[in-house]
Amino acid sequence: xxxxxxxxxxxxxxxxxxxxxxxxxxxxxxxxxxxxxxxxxxxxxxxxxxxxxxxxxxxxxxxxxxxxxxxxxxxxxxxxxxxxxxxxxxxxxxxxxxxxxxxxxxxxxxxxxxxxxxxxxxxxxxxxxxxxxxxxxxxxxxxxxxxxxxxxxxxxxxxxxxxxx
Amino acid sequence: xxxxxxxxxxxxxxxxxxxxxxxxxxxxxxxxxxxxxxxxxxxxxxxxxxxxxxxxxxxxxxxxxxxxxxxxxxxxxxxxxxxxxxxxxxxxxxxxxxxxxxxxxxxxxxxxxxxxxxxxxxxxxxxxxxxxxxxxxxxxxxxxxxxxxxxxxxxxxxxxxxxxxxxxxxxxxxxxxxxxxxxxxxxxxxxxxxxxxxxxxxxxxxxxxxxxxxxxxxxxxxxxxxxxxxxxxxxxxxxxxxxxxxxxxxxxxxxxxxxxxxxxxxxxxxxxxxxxxxxxxxxxxxxxxxxxxxxxxxxxxxxxxxxxxxxxxxxxxxxxxxxxxxxxxxxxxxxxxxxxxxxxxxxxxxxxxxxxxxxxxxxxxxxxxx
Numbered sequence: 001x002x003x004x005x006x007x008x009x010x011x012x013x014x015x016x017x018x019x020x021x022x023x024x025x026x027x028x029x030x031x032x033x034x035x036x037x038x039x040x041x042x043x044x045x046x047x048x049x050x051x052x053x054x055x056x057x058x059x060x061x062x063x064x065x066x067x068x069x070x071x072x073x074x075x076x077x078x079x080x081x082x083x084x085x086x087x088x089x090x091x092x093x094x095x096x097x098x099x100x101x102x103x104x105x106x107x108x109x110x111x112x113x114x115x116x117x118x119x120x121x122x123x124x125x126x127x128x129x130x131x132x133x134x135x136x137x138x139x140x141x142x143x144x145x146x147x148x149x150x151x152x153x154x155x156x157x158x159x160x161x162x163x164x165x
Numbered sequence: 166x167x168x169x170x171x172x173x174x175x176x177x178x179x180x181x182x183x184x185x186x187x188x189x190x191x192x193x194x195x196x197x198x199x200x201x202x203x204x205x206x207x208x209x210x211x212x213x214x215x216x217x218x219x220x221x222x223x224x225x226x227x228x229x230x231x232x233x234x235x236x237x238x239x240x241x242x243x244x245x246x247x248x249x250x251x252x253x254x255x256x257x258x259x260x261x262x263x264x265x266x267x268x269x270x271x272x273x274x275x276x277x278x279x280x281x282x283x284x285x286x287x288x289x290x291x292x293x294x295x296x297x298x299x300x301x302x303x304x305x306x307x308x309x310x311x312x313x314x315x316x317x318x319x320x321x322x323x324x325x326x327x328x329x330x331x332x333x334x335x336x337x338x339x340x341x342x343x344x345x346x347x348x349x350x351x352x353x354x355x356x357x358x359x360x361x362x363x364x365x366x367x368x369x370x371x372x373x374x375x376x377x378x379x380x381x382x383x384x385x386x387x388x389x390x391x392x393x394x395x396x397x398x399x400x401x402x403x404x405x406x407x408x409x410x411x412x413x414x415x416x417x418x419x420x421x422x423x424x425x426x427x428x429x430x431x432x433x434x435x436x437x438x439x440x441x442x443x444x445x446x447x448x449x450x451x452x453x454x455x456x457x458x459x460x461x462x463x464x465x466x467x468x469x470x471x472x473x474x475x476x477x478x479x480x481x482x483x484x485x486x487x488x489x490x491x492x493x494x495x496x497x498x499x500x501x502x503x504x505x506x507x508x509x510x511x512x513x514x515x516x517x518x519x520x521x522x523x524x525x526x527x528x529x530x531x532x533x534x535x
Binding site: 072073075083084085086087088089092093099102103106107108109110111112113114115116117118119130 | 214216217218219220222223299321324325328329332333334335336337338339340341342343344345346347349350351381405406407408409410411412413
């Protein structure tokens with residue numbers, strides 16, 4: 001599923017813009033599409049032209065990474081590019097699409113070969129599950145979805161209890 | 166929190182530990198390993214991180230302190246042949262940190278960084294475990310001479326031991342996850358330190374650089390910047406860490422280093438054969454200056470010691486041992502000198518102290534080391 005050009009949510013709307021003889025394909029999620037489609041044509045900075053330009057830019061362009069942020073540690077991909085260091089192990093998931101070509105560049109490979117931890121891989125999987133659930137909990141609380149939040153809290157407790165066994 | 170404020174007792178212990186280090190030298194300097202005329206040391210380092218914490222650069226001070234305490238605790242319980250000496254690098258003075266860098270026990274990054282960080286060092290200085298450097302944990306094993314297999318066996322064992330106590334950040338696809346993508350995968354850095362004075366004299370060292378570049382191995386001069394390494398020491402290591410197994414990476418170095426060793430030996434032989442008089446003269450003069458100078462800079466010391474070291478290998482100097490020379494490279498460094506004298510010294514004073522120390526060690530003061 002393609003990601004929205006503006007944020008990292010899945011893109012559900014695909015818009016083809018024809019302007020001055022050039023064709024631009026835009027992939028947007030519902031929220032960003034609404035914003036794009038209803039923005040005032042009189043406002044320059046946010047006009048459809050400016051927005052389209054911004055959304056349609058090549059993936060390497062910095063502007064596109066503005067909203068690419070790791071939900072776990074809060075590091076933005078742009079910050080990573082600037083400082084060369086990642087913020088947390090989950091960044092490798094959050095920035096997966098962007099990192100793989102970089103890794104190919106550095107190492108000439110994309111797949112690990114060699115030693116792996118002897119402890120049940122479940123342990124690692126559990127850690128990621130915990131990070132993911134904690135994250136969803138944060139979102140649920142923010143959105144005031146308290147029922148969902150309670151369910152997530154239970155799941156987190158269960159996983160932690162599991163880990164202690 | 167008691168661990169945040171080192172007690173007077175702890176401070177005294179640290180001072181004692183560092184003082185002890187001053188008068189000894191790491192086992193890896195003994196010059197007793199395989200091919201030790203050319204290969205000073207072999208080193209393998211693993212980068213590891215805990216799964217449930219942010220990387221050090223992103224972690225707040227309180228989190229870093231938490232990580233340091235956790236790992237320090239785990240290190241204390243490791244089944245090692247000799248217990249680890251733990252140093253809280255964050256609370257050490259600048260001179261002491263510099264001292265550890267000169268000893269190759271911590272990296273410059275570790276010394277100059279900020280926040281809670283430490284290092285566990287084995288008595289023989291073969292093992293160094295850095296906490297909160299660029300990654301949560303950097304496991305390093307050093308051995309004298311060309312001994313990569315032994316290094317790997319040891320570092321692998323220590324890694325397994327730690328891993329049984331913590332959960333490493335690891336993904337099936339990308340391997341061990343590290344703060345910098347250049348280390349992801351195996352997280353391994355395999356290095357060999359070589360002494361290549363003959364190749365430098367004949368300017369054939371460039372050929373070695375090019376050959377290594379082609380097979381993606383990095384060369385770095387030790388003790389200096391740029392193409393001429395001070396003391397003619399060069400460190401060769403792997404660049405890529407992802408997509409090749411640890412064994413394969415180690416093998417790539419095991420395959421190429423003997424060629425460089427042979428090359429250096431060949432060129433040394435040729436120099437002796439074609440130019441013995443001049444070579445002998447150069448070496449003797451170097452020895453003479455080291456034994457008699459009243460003030461001498463670090464660069465000059467490195468340069469002369471390099472000649473002397475080769476001279477011993479070639480049998481042109483017979484009253485000096487390799488371990489002593491290896492030691493002199495380290496003990497004439499700025500922080501070492503100041504710790505030996507137990508006082509801070511300015512550059513000019515250091516040059517005098519260095520010369521004094523060299524005269525002492527190279528005369529009968531070679532009534533040998535501990």
